[in-house]
Amino acid sequence: MHDIVFLFDVDNTLLDNDSVQAELHDYLGKNYGEKARDRYWTIFEDLRSELGYADYLGALERYRVEDLHNPQLLRMANWLVDYPFAERLYPGALDAVAHVGQWGPAVILSDGDAVFQPRKVHRSGLWQAFGDRVLIYIHKEQELDDVERFFPAKRYVLIDDKLRILHAVKTLWGDKVTTVFPRQGHYALDPKLIAEFPAADHTLERINDLTRLGREAFGG
Template identity: 65%
Template sequence: MIFLLDVDNTLLDNDRIIADLSEHLAQSFGAESRDRYWKIFEALRVELGYADYLGALQRYRVGAMNDPRLLMMSSFLVDYPFAERLYPGALDVIAHLRRRGPTVILTDGDVVFQPRKVQRSGLWDAVEGRVLIYLHKEQMLDEIEQRYPARHYVMVDDKLRILAAMKKIWGERLTTVFPRQGHYALDPGKIAAYPAADITIERIGELTNVDFLTLPGTPKVSRTQQEAS
């Protein structure tokens, strides 16, 4: 069994990071410039299909070429204390799951900021470097299987859309876990639009209480075998 773990609003409080960034933008550049940045950010997300904070900053720069404060803006993003935004118990959950099978970070994002976030938060080391970052992870299941073959997978993600897409392909080979954290997971419209996950939890820390050996569809391994692996 292999555990696949999303990052933003699953292990890491990304909503809090966005709030800090928004506050920093307002204080450094003013509310109008803050709103302009987020407008560019959302347009870029629609265009690319994933969040690109540095890419949005680069586009923002086009309209503010003479503002030297932009150089410090990139430092705010790159040097942000991501480890302080881990959800309580996130690292304990990874350690707990690692005793039952390999843990793999599986997230979407760009090739600069997202890896930086995973590294500085401590998640990279927690999963022993097993990190996969794609543009659309739900479209990469064949590659995931090649890199980490297993009879059964567990996917933990705050977006039911992602869980439903993966479940449609892997079927009973996948157990989906939905932590109700962050604005996506609490949006009634998004919740109603997709099937419920196999497991729903309120906080990522609750995952230590789940006995995956008893779930339907999971390979039956004795606790003795599990402890020896």
């Protein structure tokens, strides 16, 4: 039983996933044309609505069925799995993880598929930085019992760029969790989404601002 455990999201919390998507958008347009690019993103969004998480390789599989005899499509998978994700970590992200690690275990708590998301976490260096403490679910806010089973604690701190997730976990865990909202990425900067949910316990302009908070900021 830990006194406190820090739970970190990955995309647009520790890693600039918006920039990765922008690069993928440009890559598809330049190498396969605007029609193929737009069709891929349509499939991607349809699949995200269906599954509840982003599935880049799953969208590619579906697109491949539509254009089965185009061998160039196989290069898209290589681009995705070989992407240098370590270059997309936000400045100071690892410093923030190390800072809170002096008080309790830091754990990745992410949504995603079972192949590409672990690959992203590994290639970014986050898997090693978190000492193999990595949890990836389809809907992480529905898996809090599992989180408590793997990392039992008197108190949790959740750092996530989505107010929806922070609010859902706060509703379930109540005063047992302190929520931290780094305003990074398109979800965190969307005024409609911000207005839809209550403010987090702490709002940061960037993930590195976490290093300015002392232990007392997280309660317990």
